[in-house]
Amino acid sequence: MSTRLVIIPCAARKLPHPAPAGELYVGTYHRACRAAADRLTADGGTLLILSDLYGLVPITQVLQPYDMRVGDPHSVTVGKLREQARELGVDEAQDVIVLAGRAYADHCRAIWPHAQAPLVGMGIGRQLQRLAAIRDGAAAG
Numbered sequence: 001m002s003t004r005l006v007i008i009p010c011a012a013r014k015l016p017h018p019a020p021a022g023e024l025y026v027g028t029y030h031r032a033c034r035a036a037a038d039r040l041t042a043d044g045g046t047l048l049i050l051s052d053l054y055g056l057v058p059i060t061q062v063l064q065p066y067d068m069r070v071g072d073p074h075s076v077t078v079g080k081l082r083e084q085a086r087e088l089g090v091d092e093a094q095d096v097i098v099l100a101g102r103a104y105a106d107h108c109r110a111i112w113p114h115a116q117a118p119l120v121g122m123g124i125g126r127q128l129q130r131l132a133a134i135r136d137g138a139a140a141g
Contacts, residue, residue, distance in 0.1 A: 004045035005093040007108055007115075008033035009100040010052055014065045021049045022059030029124070033099045036134035040097060046090055050104050052076060056084040070103045078110040085111050099131065 011027030018024075022034070041047050048056045052068040055076040068075050085091035096115035098108045105117035118134075119127045 003093075004041060004095040004097065005090050005112075006037040006040050006045060006047050007050050007056070007096070007098045007100065007104070008037050008047070009050055009104045012067075012069075016065060018062055018064050020059060021051065021054075021057045021061050021063050024063050024065065025049070029128070032128055032131040032135075036099055036131040037097075039135050039137065040099075045095075046088075046093075048088070048090070050076075050081075050100065050107065055080050056088060056090075058088075070107070076107075078107055081107060082111050099134070101127070 009030065011025035011030035013027035013030075014024050015026060025031075037047050047059055049059060051057050051063065052070045052072065052075045053066045054061075054063055057063065070076075082091070091111065093112060094114070096108070096112040098105045098115050098117045099119060100108075100117070102117075102120050105115070105120050108115050109117070119130060122130065
């Protein structure tokens, strides 16, 4: 697979009813990640959301709202993510960008060790600035 794969995190703030994953999460940070990811996949590629409960989900997949954080008991495991990546046909992706903090990036790098994670190690303010720069056309790396 040669197309780009971009993974963004879910969010604590959600709509109070089932909705496609691309609409369910309404948090500011998630929305900033989504805008940057949309820019990075504008010329093709795959955008997935890493949900703490459901794992790797396409933005069109309808989800029930939930309350869970990465690392919570019953949250998604790396093994489950690996299985989902195979099922989605993205397990061999070479151009992988994770627009998320360390916990999400670590989960993804267990599957794609070469994944770029340009937000890791930054405070939230710097992350939001970096996401805005990506959204506005700067390279992700």
